[in-house]
Amino acid sequence: MAQIAQVIVDVPTMQTNEPYSYAIPDALRDQLQPGMRVTVPFGHRVVSGFVVGITDDTQFEGQLKPIQAVLDLAPVLNSELQQLADWLATTTYAFRITCIQTMLPNLLKAQVEREIAPTAELTAQERATYFPDGMARPFDSTKLDPTTLSGLLKLRQAGKVTVTYQVKDKAAVKTTPGITTTLPTSQLQELATSVAKRAPKQAALLTYLQQLPAQPVAQAKVIKDAGVSAEVIRAGETKGWLKRQPLEVYRDPFQQPVAPTKPLTLNDQQHAAVTAINTAVTQHAAQTFLVEGVTGSGKTEVYLQSIATALKLGRSALMLVPEIALTPQMTNRVKSRFGHQVAVLHSGLSKGEQYDEWRRIDRGEATVVVGARSAVFAPIQHLGLIIMDEEHESSYKQDENPRYHARDVALWRGQYHDCPVVLGSATPSLETRARAAKGLYTRLVLDHRINHRPLPTVHIVDMREEVKQHSGDDDFSAPLMTAIQERLDRHEQVVLMLNRRGFSSFMMCRDCGFVLKCPNCDISLTYHVNPRLMKCHYCGHEEAVPQVCPNCHSRKIRYYGTGTQKVEEALQKLLPSARILRMDVDSTRRKGAHERLLKQFGRHDADILLGTQMIAKGLDFPNVTLVGVLNADTALGLPDFRASERTFQLLTQVSGRAGRAEKPGEVYIQTFNPDHYAIQLAQTQDYERFFVTEMHMRHQGNYPPYYYAVQLTASHEDEKVAAQAMYQILAAVKTGLSDQAIVLGPTPKAIARVKRKYYYQVVIKYKHEPHLKAVLDQIRQGSQRAARGLAVTIDAEPMNFM
DNA sequence: TTCAATGCAATC
DNA sequence: ATTGCATTGAAG
DSSP: OOOEEEEEESOOSSTTOSOEEEEOOGGGTTTOOTTOEEEEEETTEEEEEEEEEEESOOSOOSOOOBOOEEOOSSOSSOHHHHHHHHHHHHHHTOOHHHHHHHHSOGGGSOEEEEEEEEOTTSOHHHHHHHOTTSSOEEOOTTTSOHHHHHHHHHHHHTTOEEEEEEEEOOOOOOEEOEEEOOSOHHHHHHHHHHSOTTOHHHHHHHHHHHTOOSSOEEHHHHHHHHTOOHHHHHHHHHTTSOEEOOEEOOOOSOOSOOOOOOOOOOOHHHHHHHHHHHHHHHTTOOOEEEEEEOTTSOHHHHHHHHHHHHHHTTOEEEEEOOGGGOOHHHHHHHHHHHGGGEEEEOTTSOHHHHHHHHHHHHTTSOOEEEESGGGGGOOOOSEEEEEESSTTOGGGBOSSSSOOBHHHHHHHHHHHHTOOEEEEESSOOHHHHHHHHTTSSEEEEEOSOGGGOOOOEEEEEEHHHHHHHSOSOOSSOHHHHHHHHHHHHHTOEEEEEOOOTTOOOEEEETTTOOBOBOSSSSSBOEEETTTTEEEOTTTOOEEOOOSSOTTTOOSOEEEESOOHHHHHHHHHHHSTTOOEEEESTTTTOSTTHHHHHHHHHHTTSOSEEEESGGGGSSOOOTTEEEEEESOTTTTTTSSOTTHHHHHHHHHHHHHTTSOOSSSOOEEEEEESOTTOHHHHHHHTTOHHHHHHHHHHHHHHTTOTTTSEEEEEEEEESSHHHHHHHHHHHHHHHHHHSOTTSEEEEEEEEEEEEETTEEEEEEEEEESOOTTHHHHHHHHHHHHHTSSTTOEEEEEESOSOOO
């Protein structure tokens, strides 16, 4: 019986979102397995694809085409991850191939390249114009200029040129020169004694070769260990003593060795938590834990000791951390406990490094994986424990297709492997905390700080009063300045956070009120000092800083609001002797800059670390005794039901940065909303009261976790088209769902225009809608043949309502 | 009437 | 996504 491969082709459309049948040529029959990548003829070209099954027959009536080539020796997705891909596609409304690609390291994304070659049919004239060197040339419609492109297309119509497709697999294994010997030890011994007296180096090499293992050894190692030069090795090669053979090496992103650490002694609460988790690990129970631990309560040690238990049982562990927290501080801590068996996966690595870490995991050489969001797809086998630190972080949700939440994937894998999942946070998401309240998750509370260090004292500064007393737009209140000065006098360090979410410094005319906006997007341009430019944070548009108002030509156009650079300048003016380190998107763009700045601060090369949200997470500097939040409430005004939750989390998180060692810490929060519950409760770090208050608000507003939510968005260059599409979708939703469902919109998004496109959205809130999936799938089908340029997205449980 | 731009369905 | 093929639209 002829075997048939079921292939998902790499063409992300609705029509090709199911397997296509291909004949398996005899030569590939033994080799091919589900989970492998292949190249297949598709229409009039070749595309890459992914084998999801091998069957004996097919529904397809027509003539099957054969698979062209197999790209892998072994499946790149095992059976678990293949099932996970299917689940991901159904729950996130994404294409199957998109899900598969997301789960694989970047380098395994095969690329199709087109080439165009001349034929004998061409006239000399045409040949000279299009093929000056007579050779085939790359045919990339995005890179060729329009005239050449249309010319080439005409020639193709006439059949005067041929187009070929080449699927390029970028997966490259790095090698280093290696050495092996084929001679038996006895012969080498003989040679060593018979070699000329005045060639001691050759003798040394021969002696060394005798104890060489069968596998190739790096040439660099031979040179070092045998004490010979590359010259001698070359001589040995010509004499046939040894053979050169490329040796596969891993690009190790973690070069520097780390000092091993021993498990620390646990306090009672930590001990209770570890015991509970260990029991679940040992019993292979797919139980979910919520470790609710205040900052400084030693959550990480609980994670590490639980991981140790899984390893002892011969199982592996996955630890997820927000990208921003994947600092060397954090990875070092895991590496120094578990050594070489740790693999690290995050976007800071090069693609080659990512691929190599992925392969170490796939081969079972790494049994502890630490990584950011996408590491939840790591090909770990025999999972014994999954940990997700800072579980509330919104970066665990991917904001492009597939719009998955790593927490959901982690829970899925926990079920699959029958292993516990530990969600950890000082400020759990309302969803998670509510599930714990319902008894779905086991709650483990760590409310003592290690060594009973007190929580920092938090002061709230009413900026309305400050502005009244002083003149105008000062970013620094008197109490905060006094506190900073005290630290400088005592040679202690200060962390200042500028909340930048949805807030920036913009140009406004004081005469006519004109605000300078991006010509492509609907948002105001941000003022940058160095280089002095107006920039759009969404599309990257740049323009010169205007001297006069473009609207009324007044010279009184000034910038308003607060950027890190402006604050830095102002602060430097107030404290001329203070050494200030600025950490924001601009100063950390280059690879490793983030790490370098933190090291600098850790060495006390600076007194004040000034930064955006990124400094709130996971830093641990013992000499920091003061934390200031310059503008606590910029996020509160945003049209998002999670605004309070975000604000509370951020303030609590950043407050934890103060006084982590023996010196007590102080926190100053500057706000224009001193009475808001999110800020009041952040002052006392009272998560439980915040939870109860916020749950009440969510209940009032019919928001998650009381309701599920789906956000539908349509975007188009023409505002009318986008709006119209949304009204059609609205009609489909209304007829398809019960009247229990709450449908909001269509409304223009808070930032209605981004990159020359208008955005409209509809939000569905529901408790139980069995037909929802069918309705949304139908919308997905419909959006396929809608107006050109119209993009419809479906986001289940969105994190951003803007 | 002819050629070209535009829309549309199919791709195993 | 990309293609060939049908349909419609503008010039001959």
